[in-house]
Amino acid sequence: MILDAARAALSRLFSPEFRSVFLKTFALTLLALAALWFGIKSLFEWLAWPWIDAWLPALPSWVGWLGAVVAGIGLALGLALLIAPVTAIIAGLFLDDVAEVVERTDYPNDPPGRAVPALRSLVLAIRFFGVVILGNIVALLLLLVPGINIAAFFVVNGYLLGREFFEFAAMRFRPEAEAKALRRKHSITVFLAGLVVAAFLAVPLLNLLTPLFAAAMMVHLHKAISAREGS
Secondary structure (H helix, E strand, O other), X not given: OHHHHHHHHHHHHOOHHHHHHHHHHHHXXXXXXXXXXXXXXXXXXXXXXXXXXXXXXXXXXXXXXXXXXXXXXXXXXXXXXXXXXXXXXXXXXXXXXXXXXXXXXXXXXXXXXXOOOHHHXXXXXXXXXXXXXXXXXXXXXXXXXXXXXXXXXXHXXXXXXXXXXXXXXXXXXXXXXXXXXXXXXXXXXXHHHHHHHHHHXXXXXXXXXXHHHHHHHHHHHHHHHHHHHOO
């Protein structure tokens, strides 16, 4: 069931039907990351310049060069950590578009889902952002703990992403309380599906498409679970 849902989501990810959502998400993500780059760079320069101005003249010239290299690497790492959260909040605004494409193309004979209201959609987008931030901070801290480091990344992100995206897919057809109850009933299946999403998230550049892949996959998974339960 999970692998079938993942394959179905991947088959649609680069299809013409998804192109519009992909281009909107990708363009807005690049703009947001560019703005963040300049913002972080400006903040760093504003905070660090008084110290640089006071100490640099008294230090060897190679120290200034080394400092510039370290600062550049730090900025690049900071931006890399922000890629997934930024993509999550932007793509969160278009999750209903993704779900509608999947439902229309793969389940044309089923009643269509209802779009999540605009305000609720914004709340979900912000929540997705928070979930990805929290998951990656926890995973980053756990990387320092011997024996569980990499596994922590997958477990934390698998649980959080699986929960959020499955509930989104279910809420297009059910009240929120019922969607949460269905997720809890099938918690192991949803968690395992979340691990697939976490694996997708771990691939550089491809992780920009994580919210689109996760939304499509969870639509298929919800459909499969609903068909099994006859609901």
